Amino acid sequence: MGMIKNILGGLTIAAGLGATAVSAETVIYYGHSGPDRGTVPAALKWYNSRIGELSEGDLRLDVQWGGALFKASAAVQGISDGVADAGSIIAAYFQKEMAAYSLADFPIGGPNAWVAMRAADHLMRSEPQITEHLARQNLIYIGTFTASAVxxxxxxxxxxxxxxxxxxxxxxxxxxxxxxxxxxxxxxxxxxxxxxxxxxxxxxxxxxxxxxxxxxxxxxxxxxxxxxxxxxQIGGYGMFMNKQVFDSLEAGQQEVLMQAGEELADQFAKIVNSANxxxxxxxxxxxxxxxxxxxxxxxxxxxxxxxxxxxxxxDWMENARSVGLDADQLMATYTAAVAEFTAEFEAEGYPWTRSN
The missing domain is CATH 3.40.190.170 (Bacterial extracellular solute-binding protein, family 7)
Known part of the structure; x- marks a missing residue:
């Protein structure tokens, strides 16, 4: 199943003129192994609304819940092979494929959901070696969730x-x-x-x-x-996209998906903190x-x-090295990000509680 461009709309009769008006919308088929309830579905619905807002109605997710497209243990292959255009991946199922992302599953990030997600998001976006490792699997990282503190x-x-x-x-x-x-x-x-x-x-x-x-x-x-x-916490849980599908989008559409993905950490932290x-x-x-x-x-x-x-x-470091990643560099980037966002939280609190 590939990304499709749905043409919506119909005939519009304008001021005495016979005119045909159509509006186009790019639909991204998204696979999620869990049910349509809980914190992550709430965040996916927010993300869908946000990309619609940023794209002025051009982009939309069509989320297939409950493992309709693939089970959690088959998410990497399902997205990579184009069974879905995008989907949720839990790193714990894919120790080799998600070797870098699984660093977020260790207690290094601490119990604060916002700090850990911002650090994981920074890691996934800032390290070219991660981007290259994912690209070899035909994957693009979009944004992160967390199961929250264990x-x-x-x-x-x-x-x-x-x-x-x-x-x-x-x-x-x-x-x-x-x-x-x-x-x-x-x-x-x-x-x-x-x-x-x-x-x-x-x-x-x-x-x-x-x-x-x-x-x-x-x-x-x-x-x-x-x-x-x-x-x-268990923080290696996020949104990924088929790279070929992503590359086929217009630059502006790619920017929308990535902007909303970057905003996701703040939004999901707010959702999960409220539930907790x-x-x-x-x-x-x-x-x-x-x-x-x-x-x-x-x-x-x-x-x-x-x-x-x-x-x-x-053991994680050895596993990361086994797939060609610089484990020491990844650890340094992640721990520095944890320290940075911890300091920001201690100084300013959560973004949604700040006065400016």
Whole structure:
């Protein structure tokens, strides 16, 4: 399925003259593996509206939800081969193809969604080696999302410190689950959508997840505690486009897609922060189905988690080198961006809360 130019409109009779008026719109077929609800769909709808606004109605996404065009594990090939013109890619499924982008899945970016997304976006746009690596796969980077900060929900005994991880049966998320395994947890392979049943039946004691997941997947019906890790997030999740399709667009259309893509980090941070804040407020105020104890790990615990993540970061660097990327350069660019946007946040707050 390629990009198509739809001709819309019809006959217009103008001031006594017989005239035919047509309006053209460029439709970009977009594949998304998830359902049409939640934070990322809200951001995709914003993006669609924004490109329509910037292009004065010329550009539009036709989003195919629920894996109609491809499943999450087939997104790179689906977009590269032109099954869709563009789509959402989760880096965790593609360690070689998305070697650079998967750096955003490590705790280096910290728990602040806006900081981590701006840093990941800067990395993806500013490094020519990433652009070239994607081009060899017939891909163009457009913009980024994040699953947001990884925390842990438990049924029964809570996790109050890193010492409490040992012996727990845990559904993990990416490297964060691997670190829990290194700290003595038994890792159980379940999807986030299977965690409710696992918690309810005792198959697992705890599940890593995100604040907004608690109400959206009804974890508040089965958990007793929620531990804020203040650690990191799954940030290798974003919008990509078939390079041949992108190159076939007019320069002005390309600029619109990229401008809206750059604006996406701010917009999505606002969306996901709002969803997370609402969920956390409900938990701390006792407005959930069951009373949930909210616990926050100490700085010492966070340092222990980061130390346990170091071997996995070393593995990432080796993986990046294996596909011809300069891992040291990528790490330097990303960590510098994290520091820059952290300083900006501490000085000025979020962009949408600033007075000017």
């Amino acid at each position: 925390n842990v929900a438990c049924a029964g005994e809570p996790i109050r410190s890193v010492e409490d991880i040992k012996g727990k049966k845990v559904r993990g998320a990416g490297v964060y689950g691997k670190v829990f395994g290194e700290m003595g947890a038994t890792r159980v392979n379940l999807s986030v959508y299977e965690a409710y049943q696992g918690l309810d039946t005792g198959l697992i004691d705890c599940s890593q997840g995100y604040d907004y997941i608690v109400p959206s997947l009804k974890w508040d019906e089965v958990i007793d505690s929620y531990t804020v890790l203040n650690w990191g 804040s609402k969920a956390m407020k409900a938990m701390t105020a006792g407005e959930t189905t069951r009373k949930i104890e909210v616990i926050e790990l100490s700085e010492a615990d966070k340092a222990a988690l980061n130390a346990a993540a170091e071997p996995f970061i070393a």
